[in-house]
Amino acid sequence: MRSGLARSALALLLACVTAVVVVPMLVLLRTSWIEGRGRLAEVITDPDFRSAVANSFGLSAAVTGLAVPVGVAIALALRDPRLPGRNFWRAAVLLPVLVPDFVLAYSWLRAYARAGLTSEAFGFAWPQVQGPVGVTVIVASQAVPLVYLITAVGLSTRAEPTTERAARASGARPLTVLTTVTLPLLGPAIATAAVLIFVLTLGTFAVPQVIGSPAGFRTITTLIYADLALGSDPQSFVEAITLAVLLVVITVIVVAPADRLLGERLSLSRTPARDSDWGTGSHATRIVVPIVLALYLIFTCGLPLLALVSAAFTRAVGIPLSPENWTLDNFLAVLTPRTGQALGRSLLLAVAAGSILLVLGGCTAALSRTRSGRAVSVLVALTLVLPGSVLAIGLLIGYGRWLADTVLIILLAYLAKLWALAHRPISAAVDRLAPAGLQAARASGADLPTALATVVVPLLRPALIAAWGLCFLTALHEVTMSSLLYGPGTETLAVVVLNSADLGRIGVTAALSVLVTVVVVVPGGALWMLGRRSRHG
Amino acid sequence: MVWLTALLQLWLLGACGSQIAATTTATPITLYTCVNDTTIQPVIQKFEAGHAGVKVDLFRAPTGQLNARVASDVRSGGLKADVIWACDPLTMQDYVAQGLVGGWTPQTDIPATVCTPDYVGVAVLYMVAVTRTGHQAPATWTDLSRAGKVAVPDPNVAASALGALGYFGPDFYANLKAKGAAQVSTPDDVTTGVAQGIYDAGMTIANSAYAAQKSGSPVTVSWPKPGAVAIYGPIALSKTTKNSGPAQDFVSFVASRDGQALVGSSGSYPTLPGVASPTKPEDTPTVNPDWKALANQKATLLRDYAKIFGG
Numbered sequence: 001m002r003s004g005l006a007r008s009a010l011a012l013l014l015a016c017v018t019a020v021v022v023v024p025m026l027v028l029l030r031t032s033w034i035e036g037r038g039r040l041a042e043v044i045t046d047p048d049f050r051s052a053v054a055n056s057f058g059l060s061a062a063v064t065g066l067a068v069p070v071g072v073a074i075a076l077a078l079r080d081p082r083l084p085g086r087n088f089w090r091a092a093v094l095l096p097v098l099v100p101d102f103v104l105a106y107s108w109l110r111a112y113a114r115a116g117l118t119s120e121a122f123g124f125a126w127p128q129v130q131g132p133v134g135v136t137v138i139v140a141s142q143a144v145p146l147v148y149l150i151t152a153v154g155l156s157t158r159a160e161p162t163t164e165r166a167a168r169a170s171g172a173r174p175l176t177v178l179t180t181v182t183l184p185l186l187g188p189a190i191a192t193a194a195v196l197i198f199v200l201t202l203g204t205f206a207v208p209q210v211i212g213s214p215a216g217f218r219t220i221t222t223l224i225y226a227d228l229a230l231g232s233d234p235q236s237f238v239e240a241i242t243l244a245v246l247l248v249v250i251t252v253i254v255v256a257p258a259d260r261l262l263g264e265r266l267s268l269s270r271t272p273a274r275d276s277d278w279g280t281g282s283h284a285t286r287i288v289v290p291i292v293l294a295l296y297l298i299f300t301c302g303l304p305l306l307a308l309v310s311a312a313f314t315r316a317v318g319i320p321l322s323p324e325n326w327t328l329d330n331f332l333a334v335l336t337p338r339t340g341q342a343l344g345r346s347l348l349l350a351v352a353a354g355s356i357l358l359v360l361g362g363c364t365a366a367l368s369r370t371r372s373g374r375a376v377s378v379l380v381a382l383t384l385v386l387p388g389s390v391l392a393i394g395l396l397i398g399y400g401r402w403l404a405d406t407v408l409i410i411l412l413a414y415l416a417k418l419w420a421l422a423h424r425p426i427s428a429a430v431d432r433l434a435p436a437g438l439q440a441a442r443a444s445g446a447d448l449p450t451a452l453a454t455v456v457v458p459l460l461r462p463a464l465i466a467a468w469g470l471c472f473l474t475a476l477h478e479v480t481m482s483s484l485l486y487g488p489g490t491e492t493l494a495v496v497v498l499n500s501a502d503l504g505r506i507g508v509t510a511a512l513s514v515l516v517t518v519v520v521v522v523p524g525g526a527l528w529m530l531g532r533r534s535r536h537g
Numbered sequence: 538m539v540w541l542t543a544l545l546q547l548w549l550l551g552a553c554g555s556q557i558a559a560t561t562t563a564t565p566i567t568l569y570t571c572v573n574d575t576t577i578q579p580v581i582q583k584f585e586a587g588h589a590g591v592k593v594d595l596f597r598a599p600t601g602q603l604n605a606r607v608a609s610d611v612r613s614g615g616l617k618a619d620v621i622w623a624c625d626p627l628t629m630q631d632y633v634a635q636g637l638v639g640g641w642t643p644q645t646d647i648p649a650t651v652c653t654p655d656y657v658g659v660a661v662l663y664m665v666a667v668t669r670t671g672h673q674a675p676a677t678w679t680d681l682s683r684a685g686k687v688a689v690p691d692p693n694v695a696a697s698a699l700g701a702l703g704y705f706g707p708d709f710y711a712n713l714k715a716k717g718a719a720q721v722s723t724p725d726d727v728t729t730g731v732a733q734g735i736y737d738a739g740m741t742i743a744n745s746a747y748a749a750q751k752s753g754s755p756v757t758v759s760w761p762k763p764g765a766v767a768i769y770g771p772i773a774l775s776k777t778t779k780n781s782g783p784a785q786d787f788v789s790f791v792a793s794r795d796g797q798a799l800v801g802s803s804g805s806y807p808t809l810p811g812v813a814s815p816t817k818p819e820d821t822p823t824v825n826p827d828w829k830a831l832a833n834q835k836a837t838l839l840r841d842y843a844k845i846f847g848g
Contacts, residue, residue: 048843106729109733109735110733113733113735114686114735115733115734115735116733116735130719130735209722210722210726213720213722214688214719214720215719216720216846225601225694226691226693226694228601228602228604228605229600229601229604229693229694229695229696230604230693230699230835231601231604231605231608232604232607232608232623232628232629232631232632233631234608234631234635237604237608316732316749316753316754317729317732317733317749317754318731318732318733318734318754318755318756319754319755325753389601389602389605393605393608396606396609396610396613397609397612397613398613399613400610400613400614401614404613483599484598484602484605484606486596487594487596488594488595488596499574499597499598506729507752
């Protein structure tokens with residue numbers, strides 16, 4: 001028996017998923033089939049394609065294997081309220097999310113490559129940063145905040161502090177408690193994070209392109225980019241589409257079974273955890289953890305971000321960072337009347353995308369136990385893995401006649417690309433939310449909307465804030481799709497800045513990142529305070 | 538319902554845009570280009586100032602995005618651009634072959650070597666050598682392999698790099714690779730890498746290298762013999778334009794002496810002789826790839842190249 005609200009939610013979901021996922025996917029499939037089926041065998045048997053598939057899979061497996069344990073470990077370490085400077089560490093871990101990935105790739109090069117920051121300061125360079133090892137480490141460092149968020153949300157809504165305490169009281173060692181109680185309880189959150197990171201890495205482009213290319217490391221996405229660059233030749237264009245469709249097929253093969261497995265969830269009711277429930281770490285742990293965290297953050301964020309900020313404030317690449325070389329020119333190049341208008345448009349688009357995605361992600365998570373909900377969940381993972389440029393092509397071919405050059409087509413692209421990013425963290429929190437509270441509210445006479453608003457939403461607030469923030473930030477500096485979909489009067493901030501500077505002038509793009517960071521720190525700080533209050537309240 | 542309010546605002550924003558467009562009487566023409574904003578914005582402003590009643594709607598993007606946009610247009614109702622200004626002849630040859638552009642060119646003094654019956658070359662990129670200060674600048678392209686750790690741009694990504702591959706041939710790159718050269722993505726990446734010191738030297742386009750040098754990066758720009766590789770950027774009229782008068786006016790303006798002077802003063806190299814251009818040493822030789830032959834050999838060349846630099 002399905003309530004009216006559930007039916008409305010399902011109708012909304014199906015309409016939206018058809019509009020932003022199914023239509024562009026069908027358009028791409030049709031284009032690939034009609035124009036490219038004659039060359040399909042040639043594309044699949046091409047040694048370049050085979051090595052790119054192997055590289056993409058190897059990279060996804062390595063990044064997932066690296067990022068998931070690190071992200072989970074950080075989330076577990078940061079749950080102790082007595083950890084010195086815990087709030088600072090919680091914010092610092094999320095820093096990589098603020099920086100667009102192609103800028104982050106350059107930042108790592110400036111920090112660790114030959115003649116980089118560490119080379120100048122300590123005489124140490126890390127040549128492997130350019131190549132598969134560097135790509136893996138950098139993509140993993142970008143993925144860790146996501147794993148951390150999903151795990152932390154999982155901890156705050158569904159962990160079982162009393163069970164852990166009982167195990168400890170019964171004489172279990174901390175490692176035994178971790179492996180036999182904590183991690184199994186976090187299983188769905190960890191599995192959600194692993195699937196998301198695997199899929200995101202399959203679709204990642206900027207880091208393999210900037211960091212992997214010099215070592216001849218090609219992935220499916222860089223192969224697609226190369227085909228699009230030569231896309232004035234229809235054969236190359238169709239080959240790019242075909243490669244993207246194959247990437248989607250591969251994703252279906254990976255994601256569908258994973259989601260089916262995740263559907264088999266434990267159904268025990270859980271007690272939401274509070275900060276005060278934790279805090280059993282030893283004194284030594286509270287000294288060691290901040291030191292390890294500091295070293296990790298210096299390596300993955302501190303030095304690359306220092307390199308980024310120094311690039312933004314230095315007048316040229318390759319000159320000493322002494323005061324006579326400091327300049328605000330890169331910021332002046334970003335701060336023009338055109339960029340002001342574009343910033344307003346980007347903020348509006350990012351707020352709209354984040355807010356709509358919150359509703360769509362929430363509905364998807366709420367219906368995740370149903371067959372339709374699971375189908376939607378797999379479908380939205382497909383557009384996450386689809387390279388932005390190809391997704392934009394699907395939308396342009398599908399809706400270009402009516403929506404070309406409007407902000408609406410850009411908004412559709414953001415919704416399609418980021419839906420899974422909103423849905424997965426909410427789903428990780430929802431899927432073992434205790435139904436007792438909702439049932440009690442309903443039994444006491446509350447209608448469903450009231451029960452949801454007063455019982456479910458407050459419990460899910462950390463997950464909702466995390467999902468909204470992720471989508472808002474990603475939309476704010478999205479450039480790949482926007483640069484293909486914009487028209488006169490609909491330029492976004494990143495499009496205006498990158499059009500005026502092109503991707504090569506790293507000082508200007510670094511200034512853009514710093515600016516975007518400043519723009520999001522204010523609302524981000526407010527959100528963080530809100531999240532903190534909700535956790536303490 | 539924050540999202541609903543935001544969506545409403547978005548719609549209103551779109552509606553306002555439509556109203557503004559409706560109240561002006563200017564004839565809009567749409568320009569698709571990969572030319573940098575630094576050059577294209579002054580050209581558009583000057584053209585609009587001299588042609589009251591014409592408004593240029595611009596879509597500017599790197600070549601890959603431009604190609605994707607054109608290909609998407611073709612599959613959703615037809616090319617929306619009235620004029621295309623590309624950054625290399627191969628892209629334009631493909632558009633001509635598909636019947637999207639061409640069939641008309643303006644009267645101009647631009648040399649016939651960069652003109653066809655379908656398009657006119659109005660700007661040119663030069664592939665030159667960039668060297669980190671302190672390293673010997675190559676006098677010839679052959680010397681580049683002895684310049685230390687060398688970076689080359691990817692011909693699968695940058696048409697200028699494909700032009701260079703067409704001129705030099707795969708053996709030149711095999712020799713560079715044997716001496717430890719690395720392939721990066723774009724010419725700008727080469728410049729940035731050399732400026733930072735990741736590489737000692739590389740092949741890049743002159744505008745990028747001189748811009749880095751001007752901003753203070755420790756790099757030297759050289760034009761090795763037998764010459765810098767010239768990659769010209771052609772402009773052409775859409776075959777389906779509904780505003781052919783203003784669109785032809787725009788193409789004519791860019792190919793005119795005034796338009797070419799503006800191209801030269803805004804940081805790009807014009808093709809019209811005698812017009813002031815950005816930095817270019819006296820009597821520097823330039824060489825031209827055989828673009829027609831290159832169009833036919835492209836697939837073979839890229840396959841041979843992939844064997845050298847992996848992929």
